[in-house]
Amino acid sequence: MSNPVFSRSDVFGEPRRTGAAGARRGGTATYPNQTPAYGTPPQPGQYGQYGAADQQAMDASQLDAMYQSPSATTADTRRLTYDDVIIKTGGLLALLVVVAAATWTLVPLAVLPVxxxxxxxxxxxxxxxxxxxxxxxxxxxxxxxxxxxxxxxxISLMFNSMADGAVLQAVLGTVSVFAVSLFLFRSGKVRVTPKFTRWLMFALIGYALFSLLNFVLMLTGVAGGEFGLRSGPLGIIVGLVAVGLAAASLIVDFDSIKRGVEAGVPAKMAWSAAFGLLVTLIWLYIELLRLAAIISSFARE
Known part of the structure; x- marks a missing residue:
């Protein structure tokens, strides 16, 4: 996976087989410390909420009440839902925007770098x-x-001083890329396959190495300018590639969340899902912010 928040998770990561032999025979995926999903028949040697001994002690009225009661929902069983993820993500994004706006407007310029x-x-x-x-x-x-x-x-105030309107462009771009990525995922036009995730992993490693090289060259003075190697047409191309990688990472994040919801993971994992999405969205915003500044600098030349 591209996002370590999801790839390292036992519930959002790739399903683990019950063993090497089970994998060869198509064994089912298991998640540690997780009860069977609602509606799964009890396995041999296991007792559900109403085990065999309990059923013998039930009278006819209790059995009738049990079968006439409504089916348990994810809210009753405290399983993860998409609403949980949306609420947590929305709350974190609102807090992020409030703190960023307060930093921009209230912190004196003398201490802003600190x-x-x-x-x-x-x-x-x-x-x-x-x-x-x-x-x-x-x-x-x-x-x-x-x-x-x-x-x-x-950093938004800094980039906006370099290119007026860069923040607004980055915000609109982030919302647009998120919406397009979600549409492509929901429509099935882009499917998250092992080949897709491997391609994304290698692409992210290549981009990270390029960014590290550019940073070192800027520190040593070999690559001058505000953006080092990421100046001019090359910088625009690299910026567009980075935005594409962030969009692909969002699609993988959506797939991880979908897998967690379908597996019936605990509702508390909504915090992990929201955090993972926030990490990718922040990266996407910074890339768009940098891209807007690079384009503005290139246009002035």
Whole structure:
């Protein structure tokens, strides 16, 4: 997977077979510490909510009441739903925007660089901590959002001073790419297959290596300018490739969430799903912000 939040997860990652022999015979996927999905018949040696001993002790009225009661829903069983993911993601995005706007408007320019650096470091550390946690921590995810909001507020002001209107273009671009990615995924026009995920993984590694090389060349002064190797037409091409990779990552994220919902994972995993989406959306926004500034710089030349 492209997003470590999903790829390292036992519930959002690729299903694990019951063993090598089971995989060869088409064994079913299992998730650790997870009860069977609602409606799954009890397996040999297992007792459901109403086991064999309980059924013998039931009288006719109790059995009648049980069969006439409505079917359990995901809310009753506390399974993950799409609504859970949407609510958590929307709340985190709202907090991110509020903190970013407050940083932009309220923090004095003299201390803004410090706030931006602290936000970047804090977001990086908490992002790694949350990505490697097996069980989500809402408090740490909210703290990550606050740090990232401070970072985005400072860097957005910086890029907007370099290219007026860059922030508005990046916001509209992020919303548009997210909508298109969701449409392509829901329509089935783009399917997440093992080949697709392998291609995305290699492409992301290549992009990361290029970004690291560009950063080193800028630090050493070999590649001058505001964007190093990412200046001019090459910078625009690389920026468009990065946006495409972020869009592909969103599609993989959607597939991971769909797999988690269908598997009936615990509702608390909505925090992990929302955090994973937030990470990809922040990356997409920064790439679009940089791309807008590169295009503006190229147009002035």
């Amino acid at each position: 706030v931006t650096i602290v936000g970047a470091i804090g977001g990086l550390v908490l992002g790694l901590v949350n990505a490697f946690k097996r069980n989500p921590s809402p408090g740490l995810i909210v703290a990550y959002t606050v740090f990232e909001g401070a970072f985005l507020g400072g």
